[in-house]
Amino acid sequence: MNREQVISYIKDNNIQKVKFAFADIDGVLRGKVISTKKFLEGLKTGYGFCDVVFGWDSNDVVYDNVDITGWHSGYPDRLCFIDLDTMRNVPWQDDIPFFLADYSGPNGLTVPADPRSLLKKVAEEFKAMGYHAEFAQEFEWFNFKETPQTLQQKGFANIEPLTPGMFGYSILRTSQNDAFYADLFNLLTRFNIPVEGLHTETGPGVYEAAIEHCEVLQAADNAVLFKTAVKEIAAKHGITATFMAKWNQELPGCSGHIHQSLWTEENGENLFYDGTDANKMSELHKQYLAGQLYCLPHLLPMYAPTINSYKRLVEGAWAPTTITWGVENRTTALRVINTSVGSTRLETRIPGSDTNPYLAIAAALASGLYGIKNKLKLDIPQTIGNGYQDKTHGTLHSNLFDAATAMQNSSVAKELFGEGFVQHFTQTRLWEHRQYAKSVSDWELKRYFEII
Incomplete structure (x- = not known):
């Protein structure tokens, strides 16, 4: 579905919440359930997510040796962007709409270590x-x-x-x-x-x-x-x-x-x-x-x-x-x-x-x-x-x-x-x-x- 079709689907079916996730450096999915209102507002501007998700390991212990984020940066939010082409419903969770996201948006890459964005770049070549x-x-x-x-x-x-x-x-x-x-x-x-x-x-x-x-x-x-x-x-x-x-x-x-x-x-x-x-x-x-x-x-x-x-x-x-x-x-x-x-x-x-x-x-x-x-x-x-x-x-x-x-x-x-x-x-x-x-x-x- 294109952007307009997704918005119509959400509104026409009176959907109150959606789920989205992205893969961290280990391939572990990190995500949230958000309200429809927040989902629609962020389609263009992105969604803030604490960049510790790229600054800790699979057990949530923070790295002591990376530059991309850390105590030195204060672990700020970085913007991730939902890819509407990935929409699907989760049949074992009441068919909640689900989307994948990554850290490449209209103004470029917000996290250089983002795995999905890395693959997108190679695929585009x-x-x-x-x-x-x-x-x-x-x-x-x-x-x-x-x-x-x-x-x-x-x-x-x-x-x-x-x-x-x-x-x-x-x-x-x-x-x-x-x-x-x-x-x-x-x-x-x-x-x-x-x-x-x-x-x-x-x-x-x-x-x-x-x-x-x-x-x-x-x-x-x-x-x-x-x-x-x-x-x-x-x-x-x-x-x-x-x-x-x-x-x-x-x-x-x-x-x-x-x-x-x-x-x-x-x-x-x-x-x-x-x-x-x-x-x-x-x-x-x-x-x-x-x-x-x-x-x-x-x-x-x-x-x-x-x-x-x-x-x-x-x-x-x-x-x-x-x-x-x-x-x-x-x-x-x-x-x-x-x-x-x-x-x-x-x-x-x-x-x-x-x-x-x-x-x-x-x-x-x-x-x-x-x-x-x-x-x-x-x-x-x-x-x-x-x-x-x-x-x-x-x-x-x-x-x-x-x-x-x-x-x-x-x-x-x-x-x-x-x-x-x-x-x-x-x-x-x-x-x-x-x-x-x-x-x-x-x-x-x-x-x-x-x-x-």
């Missing part, structure tokens, strides 16, 4: 070049018969999964929780997040969902909303859903793979496909892929943003550890899928389900743009077989500290996203490392408490 970027992110996540209260009471130990055992692609397990399973599919679709497929993965209580592909910004919006929507729907059934990359060392991790392709705006031609090539890959596809391979070491924290992300990126865990690509190879960092003209695409397999979709998708898109602009040659040969063993062209950083330090010092990262964003984002990742470094883990207690 592609559009100006005549490309239509089509994306989708898929997610795996674990479900538990727990509430926030029981998790706290149990200290996150001995928690009960929704279903027992390893049972991937199980028809039985989903039927045993058919009310939750049906609500996920039906309510997400009504929430304007069309799900292409939903099934169990291998692991107790783990599901996987593929969201339908669409224009890149909308795809990121869908991915961000998907994670919160799943948590809210699960809560209605007394279930807690987690999108941690690796919640248990004995079980598989949870992926957030990104699928992508470029198309013509005019006639809808898949620009990644070339039937005359041995791998059905166009030169543009190869340049795009080469860009991602080249930029991977410079942007890894945008794909793997938490301490926990790197517990998933280990050999033999269905997640990549090397700078590799292959056709239909799930052991490589980048997987080319070329089964038909319409489905030819690139899958970036580094991200886990803990990613901020705006940042992960921006990293993939900007890396591909880097390859196209610089006409990079795909000089890294395809990996045939086990990608974990192919270390010829390097391995991914194994921890957040090394990855964030490399990105902070990277001229490539600053060229792609600007020094302001790179400094803020990497400082938040180094903060995350410091919080982890001073903590005492269960592993340490069990290993040292009595023996040492």
Whole structure:
């Protein structure tokens, strides 16, 4: 709906309140419910929001090492702006109208670290070049018969999964929780997040969902909303859903793979496909892929943003550890899928389900743009077989500290996203490392408490 149609809808249906939210640096949705009066008044001027939302971590502890905001600035309000194109109703909350917002308005960007605005800028570059970027992110996540209260009471130990055992692609397990399973599919679709497929993965209580592909910004919006929507729907059934990359060392991790392709705006031609090539890959596809391979070491924290992300990126865990690509190879960092003209695409397999979709998708898109602009040659040969063993062209950083330090010092990262964003984002990742470094883990207690 355009602005006039939205206003008419609100007035004609006597709607008294609306809900809006934006994603912070961790991809956590922060928002408010506001009156219709306030909503209508702010459509042009924006809505004031304390900028501490970009100055604290996922546990609301303020950073001590960022310049964008802090005690030194007094934590003022910054203006965010609702994107009317994102309107949808929340079917599990009395169909309240909901909107996404970001910090780019008519007078420019009000918060340089805003993830959605960052992706919008990269997407606009592609559009100006005549490309239509089509994306989708898929997610795996674990479900538990727990509430926030029981998790706290149990200290996150001995928690009960929704279903027992390893049972991937199980028809039985989903039927045993058919009310939750049906609500996920039906309510997400009504929430304007069309799900292409939903099934169990291998692991107790783990599901996987593929969201339908669409224009890149909308795809990121869908991915961000998907994670919160799943948590809210699960809560209605007394279930807690987690999108941690690796919640248990004995079980598989949870992926957030990104699928992508470029198309013509005019006639809808898949620009990644070339039937005359041995791998059905166009030169543009190869340049795009080469860009991602080249930029991977410079942007890894945008794909793997938490301490926990790197517990998933280990050999033999269905997640990549090397700078590799292959056709239909799930052991490589980048997987080319070329089964038909319409489905030819690139899958970036580094991200886990803990990613901020705006940042992960921006990293993939900007890396591909880097390859196209610089006409990079795909000089890294395809990996045939086990990608974990192919270390010829390097391995991914194994921890957040090394990855964030490399990105902070990277001229490539600053060229792609600007020094302001790179400094803020990497400082938040180094903060995350410091919080982890001073903590005492269960592993340490069990290993040292009595023996040492």
